[in-house]
Amino acid sequence: MTASVLNHAPSRRWRAGVTTALTVAAFAGSTLLASSPADAATIEAKALNIAASKHGDPYRYGAAGPNRFDCSGLTYYSFKHAGKSLPRTAQAQYNSVQHISKAALRPGDLVFFHSGGSVYHVGIYAGGGRIWHAPYTGSYVKLEKIWTSAVWYGRIR
Template sequence: MTSVLTLAAVAGGTLLSSGTADAATIEAKALGIAASKHGDPYVYGAAGPTRFDCSGLTYYAFKHAGKSLPRTAQAQYNKVHHISKASLRPGDLVFFHSGRSVYHVGIYAGHGKIWHAPHTGARVRLEKIWTKSVYYGRV
């Protein structure tokens, strides 16, 4: 199993204040879990353990880190604490929207990138945020 520290290095962010995974926050644990799913296929409606859609990945990651989230991107957005871009830190959620409707979610990895399950035919991956039409949330 890949350690949270190794996954933090892969994600390009500093996630822990100490050297042990036990000291990791829920957000850091969720980020590490999402990163560990790198390469797993996107399947609409799937929530793991080896296939995911976008909100299925965030749902799975936070559930296994010890925090429950609703199942859909919009419901997750409605449940989390909304934060500003200036407050954004690794492990926070990034919600993509059109108008007021949220259609996609990923877990912020630092350096303008998210771990997400993008779309049919793709796999879980680390990718640069491609639009300014995003909201941010903290679990």
Template sequence: MSALTNVPSVLSRAGVTSALALAVAGATLLAPGAQGEAAAATPGTKALQVAASKRGAPYQWGAVGPHRFDCSGLTLYSFKKAGKSLPRTAAQQYNRTSHVSAGSRRPGDLVFFHYGSSVYHVGIYAGANRIWHSPKTGSTVRLEKIWTNSVWYGRVR
């Protein structure tokens, strides 16, 4: 029996016809940028789900969680929860990943922001040209559009 077979009865009982209700009735609802259950098998998609679950956690320089993060602290924490270890800084993380092209990027890949050859920021690719990241002092973990073309992508294996 399909998971969508009971959608009409669920919706009529609830009296809700929104797309959100359909998503909840038909599948597990995840935070924006997270992937469905079929894709959750990779470390990257697991890390993506962890990062999304930290939405709103405050930025703190040098913090690696579980309640405060800097950019590389969020990626380190998220991948650790997904069963993978990463080094501490964004530049070290870049050097540890398998580099992929923008055309080959997938949700769960790391996005490295650079100036010249220096990496200065990292986030987790969420799809649709967006990342989960912990941007700067005074901000919180959030989903945001990639704002520059000066990025490289890396996949954690």
């Protein structure tokens, strides 16, 4: 881990309390349980919780956990440990999910960032226009606002 990541990554003790509060807040205002089958809601909720529990873990290209992640590694790890398998890369994940509209988006869905027809980044939607993701080298897993309109949305089948 680099010094800059250590200086910016929250401590594990702080992370545990904030992670729980952020995840509860994301689900409190959602219609997740009312609008989806119970099994899907449970998997989505678990995956979102797992991603949130990794808050502060450093980004590493090609990593899929348990303590370092790239973007698709975080989604892969989170859903795998929630009981659903996904392909390993962002593009392959996009190709494997049910594509949905922004209006249908709910916490636990995937948000895919694209340029033209190619997906280059993925995160797990947390509600309120925010995603849990592992953004880039030198950063760490964090909750962040979606910063562009060049996104597609997907739901795990």
